[in-house]
Amino acid sequence: MYPPMHFQEHDIKRLKALVEQFPLASILMPSSQSGLNTICHVPVLYEHSRNVFMAHVAKNNPLTQCDEHSVKLLFNGDNCYLSPSYSNNKTLPSWLYSSVQITAKVVIIKSDIEKEKIMNQLTTHFEQPFKPMWNINHVPIRSRQVMYQQLSFIEFTPTHWSGNFKLSQNKSPDVRARIKQSLELANKHSIAQLF
Template sequence: MFIPKSFAEHNQDEIFALIDEYPLASISYIADGKPCVCHVPVLHCYENGKHKLITHVARANQVWQHTKTPWLIVFMGASHYISANWYPSKQQSHKEVPTYNYQTVHITAQARVLDELEATKAILAQTTDFFEQKISKQLPSHTAWQLSDAPEPFIDKMCAALIAIELEIIEIQAQFKLSQNKPATDQAGVVAGLTQIATPEAVKMAQLVAKFAKS
């Protein structure tokens, strides 16, 4: 991934926070000499002093059969169009153009298939617990669903149709393009413009531009 120096993100806390917030990933892999992509939730875990990723796919999904070469896993975070009219400097020189702000994380990882019932149940439980806890934080009245809520034979049958996968991280690249290359006055103009739009996407981007703005 081409990453201009201004937008390179190396803080692992920020990178893994993005993955936690936007876990739906695009997995790129090679099958029969052709590039392929599938889209599945991928979770970040920290176990035994090591970062890794986990996911599960339908057994019918061919991706798990192509693990000889590493996968490229792409997470997309917040994004929004940025109007040049939000830059105060544009009013002075008119030498500004619009752009698009976004966050993305690319992780190269080696997949390891866990084709055992208990391993699949463990990753499925970890995945559902992650998402159910997120709902509970947003909606305190929510009762979190657990694997034990369903009959065990039913869960075992469902898991037999799934493949659990662990991903050993080889390389991480992250680009947070959040107007860091602009002067403080233009960054403030971007925040003001996005705040006026007031959609959830615009508000999120305004918060990010402010957070990563020049001090």
């Protein structure tokens, strides 16, 4: 079984927390030409109350051809090299990471009212760290309408969540505690918090 059971993460709260902290999704779509996946990278916002992800992409993005189809959203948390020195030489060299995979159904938004709502939610959320915050309403309505003609607005409805958190769960509690302490001393706080 891959990933091994001890690296599988099923706690939906931890999965959602990673997605919110690292919102850039690598989205895998089927490709009829090569039989492989086409990949695009899209920042998404998860709306808990409706259990949907929201995003917008350029009109020519291949994702716009996936209306009513399923795609895979991949989210990667922080990662780092695990030196044996982090555990007093009780581990081999390895790599620590966390990732979330979500299968989701694509819905292309047609309503201008919904497009405006999504743009407001996205910009309000991602502008939070900026002072002053930029607001889409500062753009004249006519200019926004022209801009929206160049974009496709999308909602992704998740049908399956899974996580792969490779954080030395197969090691003893004392070894894991030593690794966590070493990560904190190395300023790798986002990974240490997952231990």
